[in-house]
Amino acid sequence: MTAPLSGRVTQGSFFEGLFVRALGAEGGFADALRTVGVDVRRLQPSYPIEVWNEALEVAWKQRFPHLGREDAYRQMGRQLAFGFSRTLVGKVVDVSLPLLGPDRFVMRIPSLSKLDTFEYEVRVEKLGDKGYRVSYRNDPDAKPDFMAGLFEEGLRKTGVSPTVAVTLREPQGFDLEMRW
Numbered sequence: 001m002t003a004p005l006s007g008r009v010t011q012g013s014f015f016e017g018l019f020v021r022a023l024g025a026e027g028g029f030a031d032a033l034r035t036v037g038v039d040v041r042r043l044q045p046s047y048p049i050e051v052w053n054e055a056l057e058v059a060w061k062q063r064f065p066h067l068g069r070e071d072a073y074r075q076m077g078r079q080l081a082f083g084f085s086r087t088l089v090g091k092v093v094d095v096s097l098p099l100l101g102p103d104r105f106v107m108r109i110p111s112l113s114k115l116d117t118f119e120y121e122v123r124v125e126k127l128g129d130k131g132y133r134v135s136y137r138n139d140p141d142a143k144p145d146f147m148a149g150l151f152e153e154g155l156r157k158t159g160v161s162p163t164v165a166v167t168l169r170e171p172q173g174f175d176l177e178m179r180w
Contacts, residue, residue, distance in 0.1 A: 007047035008118040008141070014080065015043050019055065022083025029062040037058045049118075049141055056146070070145045070166075077149025081157075097157040102180055105158050106132045109151070130160075130180050137173040144174035155180060 001149060015038060017150040023032055025040045033040060036054035037047065047055075066071035084090035095104060108121040113136075121137040134151070136142060144166040155162035160180035168175035 009046040010049055010052040012043045012045045012047065013053070014084065014085050015040075015047060015055070017082075017084030017090055018076065018080045019059065020078040020083070021086040023059060023063050025059075025062075031060075032058045032062055045085050053141060056143075073143060073145035074149035074152075077143075077146040077151075078153045079149075080146075080155030081150050086155075094157065097154060098159055100158055102130075102155050102158045102160045102162070105154060106134065106151075106178060109134055127179075129175065132178045133167070134176045134178065135168075135173070136175075137170075139174075140172055142170070142172055142174050144169055144176065147174075148176055151176065151178060 019033060019038065020040050020043070023029070023112075027151070030040050033055055036058055037051045038055050045174055058068075059076055060069065060072040067075065085094040100108070107124055109124060113120070113122045118139075118141075120139040121135075124137045125133040125135070127133055136144075136147070146167055148164040152162055152164040155164070157176065162178055162180040166174060166175045167177050
C-alpha cells in the first residue's frame with residue numbers, strides 16, 4: 001500500500017460505491033486493487049488519496065482499457081454517481097437531488113467539496129439561464145474528467161439533460177461548464 005504522502009484521504013464510501021457497487025470488482029480486478037491497498041471484501045473507513053489515485057488507474061486498465069484516459073475517467077465518475085447512490089450514505093444524498101433541482105445542486109458544489117480533507121478553491125459562476133462554470137483551483141489531484149462525469153450524473157438526477165464540458169485544464173485546477 002502507498003504511504004499517505006499528502007495527508008489527504010478519500011472516504012471508504014466512495015470506494016464502496018465505485019469499486020463494489022458500480023464496477024463489481026472481483027477476480028483479477030479485486031486482486032489488482034489489493035496490490036494497491038484496497039481489499040474490496042474489507043473496506044476501510046478512509047484511504048490515503050494516493051491509494052484512491054492508484055485504484056482509479058487499476059479500474060481504468062481493468063474495466064475501460066478500450067478508452068483513452070479522459071473518457072475512462074469520465075465513465076468512472078458516472079459510475080461513482082451510480083454506485084454511490086447504492087451505499088447507505090449515498091441513498092440519503094440521492095433522495096435529495098430531485099428536490100434540489102439543478103441550480104441549487106450546482107450552487108452547493110463548493111460546500112460538497114468541503115467534505116474532502118484538503119481545502120481547495122471551488123468557485124461557481126452563473127452563465128446565463130441554464131448554465132454554470134465551476135472552477136477548481138489548488139487541487140494537486142485534479143481529475144477534471146472524473147468530476148465532469150460525476151456532476152453530469154448528479155445533474156441528471158435533478159431532472160435535467162445536462163452537458164458538462166472540461167473547458168480548462170491546469171496541473172492543479174480545471175474549469176467545467178455545465179448546461180441543460
